[in-house]
Amino acid sequence: MITKILLAILALVAAPILGALISGVDRRITAWLQSRYGPPILQPFYDVLKLLGKEPMVVNTWQALCAYVYVAAAALSVVLLFIGSDLLLIFFVLTVGAVFLVMGALASPSPYSQIGGQRELLQMLAYEPLLILVFAAIAMVTGSFKVSAVFELSRPLLYDIPLMFIVLGYALTIKLRKSPFDISACHHAHQELVRGVYTEYSGPYLAMIEIAHWYEVILVLGFCGLFWSTSVVGMVVLVALTYLAEIIVDNVTARLTWRWMLKSAVGMGVVLTLINMIWLYAQ
Amino acid sequence: MLGNLINQGRIKSPWVVHFDCGSCNGCDIEVLACLTPLYDIERFGIINIGNPKHADVLLVTGTVNQRNKHVLKNIYDQMPGPKAVIAIGACGCTGGVFREAYNVVGGVDKVIPVDVYVPGCPARPEAIIDGVVAALEKVKGLLGMTA
Numbered sequence: 539m540i541t542k543i544l545l546a547i548l549a550l551v552a553a554p555i556l557g558a559l560i561s562g563v564d565r566r567i568t569a570w571l572q573s574r575y576g577p578p579i580l581q582p583f584y585d586v587l588k589l590l591g592k593e594p595m596v597v598n599t600w601q602a603l604c605a606y607v608y609v610a611a612a613a614l615s616v617v618l619l620f621i622g623s624d625l626l627l628i629f630f631v632l633t634v635g636a637v638f639l640v641m642g643a644l645a646s647p648s649p650y651s652q653i654g655g656q657r658e659l660l661q662m663l664a665y666e667p668l669l670i671l672v673f674a675a676i677a678m679v680t681g682s683f684k685v686s687a688v689f690e691l692s693r694p695l696l697y698d699i700p701l702m703f704i705v706l707g708y709a710l711t712i713k714l715r716k717s718p719f720d721i722s723a724c725h726h727a728h729q730e731l732v733r734g735v736y737t738e739y740s741g742p743y744l745a746m747i748e749i750a751h752w753y754e755v756i757l758v759l760g761f762c763g764l765f766w767s768t769s770v771v772g773m774v775v776l777v778a779l780t781y782l783a784e785i786i787v788d789n790v791t792a793r794l795t796w797r798w799m800l801k802s803a804v805g806m807g808v809v810l811t812l813i814n815m816i817w818l819y820a821q
Numbered sequence: 822m823l824g825n826l827i828n829q830g831r832i833k834s835p836w837v838v839h840f841d842c843g844s845c846n847g848c849d850i851e852v853l854a855c856l857t858p859l860y861d862i863e864r865f866g867i868i869n870i871g872n873p874k875h876a877d878v879l880l881v882t883g884t885v886n887q888r889n890k891h892v893l894k895n896i897y898d899q900m901p902g903p904k905a906v907i908a909i910g911a912c913g914c915t916g917g918v919f920r921e922a923y924n925v926v927g928g929v930d931k932v933i934p935v936d937v938y939v940p941g942c943p944a945r946p947e948a949i950i951d952g953v954v955a956a957l958e959k960v961k962g963l964l965g966m967t968a
């Protein structure tokens with residue numbers, strides 16, 4: 539019980555700090571790939587501190603509530619992951635947060651925010667089945683949806699369900715809104731629909747969304763880490779390689795249309811899952 | 822202490838939004854040149870955010886005329902404080918060669934308060950970066966920061 543409480547506190551405090559550092563390194567590597575010098579590693583902290591100090595400006599009070607629920611849900615899902623809870627529960631908490639982000643965007647009549655919200659819904663429609671498929675595959679190997687069950691395995695999940703790792707990588711790219719799936723909003727200078735789903739959030743509420751994004755980075759990288767649960771070094775190496783590949787894909791690809799995203803994500807996800815399931819049965 | 826940290830964040834992360842108020846596009850090209858790898862303003866945490874609701878600094882190029890002065894005022898009002906305005910180029914500062922024209926109001930400061938003027942026709946990217954830095958110095962003074 540004590541270790542669980544300690545892990546929960548670690549998740550609440552360390553996860554956003556680590557997530558911000560990862561975002562800082564991401565921006566630095568992106569700059570390097572574009573032959574620029576790039577901002578300091580601590581830049582995400584400066585951005586959020588500044589946003590926290592800005593004058594609060596909301597379209598309506600629901601929007602503020604939505605930002606708070608979004609960050610709370612993101613934090614809770616990371617806590618649940620760290621204490622080894624149920625994968626499906628984590629998924630539901632994550633979804634509730636994402637829906638509130640969209641509701642906040644749709645709470646304003648601004649066309650940019652409206653279309654951004656609709657596109658975010660489409661992104662959710664693309665990554666959620668993939669995540670469920672990945673969790674189902676993990677449950678087939680471990681016999682339980684518990685995260686803690688993954689850590690009782692004698693060999694890494696990657697040996698049994700390597701194709702599901704590719705599916706997870708696809709879902710990760712859509713969830714983190716990285717190119718080619720930065721359809722609802724974009725973190726880079728090439729804007730889409732002004733700022734898409736983020737357009738109407740400003741000041742401290744945008745800071746909340748940034749912090750929620752840090753939690754989500756840790757959450758999806760945590761899912762990747764589950765695939766090498768037998769050693770800490772292996773886990774770190776796998777996560778680092780995955781994120782590096784993510785940054786490179788982010789920089790070399792152009793934005794897709796939502797139709798392309800839906801077709802490729804669901805089509806590829808189902809095919810790879812089927813192959814992997816047949817392989818699991820044949821073993 | 823949190824106040825100090827927030828002030829430091831303000832200095833290190835000025836997000837800009839660029840509004841073309843009827844410029845000949847000379848200054849606009851120079852503003853966008855600041856984003857290129859040659860000048861790379863992201864080194865200083867400056868991002869061209871394209872959304873007044875997220876921006877801290879408003880860069881205005883070109884003369885203000887009777888039709889776009891409302892748009893300029895609207896964009897300025899949408900920015901949450903603390904905020905700064907930088908007028909870029911001869912036209913943005915004073916109205917430039919168009920200041921006598923019947924439809925021209927004049928420089929940006931006729932409509933909204935301007936913190937820093939960056940002269941030039943067009944203003945060079947170095948001068949624009951200097952302008953943003955000068956605006957930050959001004960903000961530092963207002964916040965009572967010494968460093």
